[in-house]
Amino acid sequence: MKKDRIHLFDTTLRDGQQTPGIDFSVEDKIAIATMLDRFGIDYIEGGYPGANPTDTAFFEKKRTEKACFVAFGMTKRAGISASNDPGLAALIQSESDAVCLVAKSWDYHVKVALGCSNEENLESITGSVEAVVSAGKEALVDCEHFFDGYKANPDYAMACALAAHAAGARWVVLCDTNGGTQPAEIAAIVAALIASGIPGNRLGIHAHNDTGQAVANSLAAVEAGVRQIQGTLNGIGERCGNANLVTLIPTLMLKPIWSDRFETGIAPDALQGLTALSHSFDELLNRSPQSQSPYVGVSAFATKAGIHASALMKDPRTYEHVPPESVGNYRRMMVSDQGGKSNFLNVLRRRGIEVGKDDPRLDTLIGIVKEREAMGYAYEGADASFELLAHRTLGRVPEFFTVTSFRVMVERRFDANGQLRTVSEAVVKLTVGGVDMMSVAEGHGPVNALDIALRKDLGVYQSEIGDLELADYKVRILNGGTEAITRVLIESTDGEGARWWTVGVSDNIIDASFQALMDSILYKLMKNRKLAGRVAAE
């Protein structure tokens, strides 16, 4: 049986831009549009040319290869012809393939926000769509407040949608602008609209997450007949965000109830790039991915439950709704209080650490982990520090070198030219194979200075850590005030492309950072000797 095509419309660069705290540069937009285009999204809405310098510059060139490149803007103002509306002209002159026009469909907004008559608003819709189409571009119309408008005045909301359709809009998009509509209401109103004569393959849904149901509302609309879904990467967007495409896509592609009837423009094997897509987008936003995100979160296929863990060992699929690898994610077994001994043993075994179930050192290790997790150490996120702790407790870590003391100084003063300067300097004293050594370094801030000084000269080991790099540095304050306990997580990489996380906890951020830096170097030296890092494939 022929499957219906669902068209995916991404508005990360337009509605996503409305997210408090998020502002894209032209370079950001180019990078994101490229990611989306390669992934196989059908429509990429890039912004509002004419509204701000960034978007105007972004639309000076077509930014997509496969995807339809969409400019967003308003319908022409009432009382003037489409050809005389500068805003509309900017949209048509931009290097876009299509124009998405936002139109009021709630009579109350026509009065309050536009201050024109209902008829004038209908004329604006018709005139604007015709202008876009006659310019040779595809026209889409976002019916703003469609569902709230329909509840207030069904005839007028319907009239707006029909006007857009009749004027030649390829897509009439029904927007739940305030995000409060429930799935059953979406389904009923979409059905009424289709009954009124607009075919479902001309209708789209634009849902917001204000009741936590943007994904469900989008799917309810598809069930009712619409064939375009608008959403954003990781569900960013105004207020509580837009429908999350990163959640919708695998649901449409992997859940039989959908995949038996529908297909998208995304190649089946491309889906394995979903986790990377989601995480690299967060990377670009300089924020850490949400661990509990459906499909792509680090916790999405993680378990720390003792009972579940043992069943998982017997047959992982029994506790997974889809195979983690199908979305480029993987299964995680957590070290934790909750874990239970069998879970704990599995984690150790996966790292090539063999220890008997009744070995007293195992109980010691579990005790230490619980104690340190209570102090704020997060071994779930710091595999390398956990592995080192295990080796230490089981008595198998050679003493490569010892840091006898360090000093970090940050000074802010006027330099010779009367400019205010801040200088950070670190001095580290260490003993390597009986030899006392001392290193000093300046850096961008105290932690950077300490890191450089620490790795400046490790004597006989120096050549071994040449390819060691710090990839990421995260700080979490575990409780309020400047006296707070600080947790530092450091991600390191090396020439072999290995990645490992280490953790440090202290009421002193320098101390916490020092612990994590030391663990990272130690792990690297262990790894070089095949004493660590032997993670079994999952």
Place this chain on the structure above:
Amino acid sequence: MKKDRIHLFDTTLRDGQQTPGIDFSVEDKIAIATMLDRFGIDYIEGGYPGANPTDTAFFEKKRTEKACFVAFGMTKRAGISASNDPGLAALIQSESDAVCLVAKSWDYHVKVALGCSNEENLESITGSVEAVVSAGKEALVDCEHFFDGYKANPDYAMACALAAHAAGARWVVLCDTNGGTQPAEIAAIVAALIASGIPGNRLGIHAHNDTGQAVANSLAAVEAGVRQIQGTLNGIGERCGNANLVTLIPTLMLKPIWSDRFETGIAPDALQGLTALSHSFDELLNRSPQSQSPYVGVSAFATKAGIHASALMKDPRTYEHVPPESVGNYRRMMVSDQGGKSNFLNVLRRRGIEVGKDDPRLDTLIGIVKEREAMGYAYEGADASFELLAHRTLGRVPEFFTVTSFRVMVERRFDANGQLRTVSEAVVKLTVGGVDMMSVAEGHGPVNALDIALRKDLGVYQSEIGDLELADYKVRILNGGTEAITRVLIESTDGEGARWWTVGVSDNIIDASFQALMDSILYKLMKNRKLAGRVAAE
């Protein structure tokens, strides 16, 4: 028309405990149970007495006043009588009002995980429920994997539910344990179960968020007839989390499609405590609340869109699906690149700062804000720093004092007793009213030392900042590596109960902290003179 009662069952302390990174102490559990009890939740599941020391200790006393206090555990093992099962005995002997038994309802799991026959599993359900009931406690049964089990073997899944019901369970709870079931499937399977003879007011739903539809699945089950919803605070839980009660409760109470037909145990005016409940729970977890959470997030009623902002000014309700105050949240107007001049003017006006729309200094200010936001300053989250910046640009900040230089030193060495110690010391040189002064202080870490030294002696102003307190300190690394740009946000309070946020950004965390600390003190001095902090009520 009489409304149907929806019973709310909270499993934050049990399934929420499965969240990677979350472990509750007995004190945590007592605090959370009290919050939930006071809020009006019907059932509070406290954990698994007998499974770990924390939960065993927690169940040594009844921890609720109004709510039904529920112990969670497994049905008796096959082959032995209920009275001989130590696990079941621990549940019955605990100080709980009710016992929620988890039972396998997917035949595959009965074989793989329990290793007993389907009949033996049915016996375990019947025997365990009868034992709980005859001990005078209310019995609930969580049918694990009910929906996946039903798809694999409908008759057996049905048989498990019917066995629990027939044995006298007050509630038979249908669990989507793996979280992959879609709303339409939930609705159809619930309908089939009701048709088989279990009334809806004996059925509950336990949904997980693995496809981002835990809330929608819970509501679909209610629509189909179930009358108990299981969920957690802020949607914590295994993998992607459980159904979020903080989202479900206001939806049930404020959306006519639900509130016209259903009622909960929560008093209408108690709903205004929802945002506080959600945030204090995050506080207890030592994590910052998610800004985009439905109803309670700081962004849930925020806008930075120029077009929307102007309409919002005319009539706020036109862009809000519910009144923010109904859930104890409030409307926010964002300062931002996106904001547009009118939005910007409104923010200034709300803070009592009057400036003409055509005043060139306004454009200067907007330019500076955009530039600094590009550098990483987040004025959306730091009102006080924004207000100071505005006053400075409009030329209205008296020079109270200047810091000419500071030095912070962190040293780690062995003390006289051979113990490794880390000492943090800060020296600050400043000029107050022409007088040069110098302060030195030690602290927990460099930032704390700097804060103490800075506020140790401000000369003539010292008496004014006696009631200034740092309430929270947050650090964000804006890009990877230890050379990263650091953003520091500081929340301050004073004796009048005022709260304000200040921000600092630098590649040096000490520098960034210094900026935020200085802004905080400056704002306090301005506020004392009624030169700042005059936020108009929204």
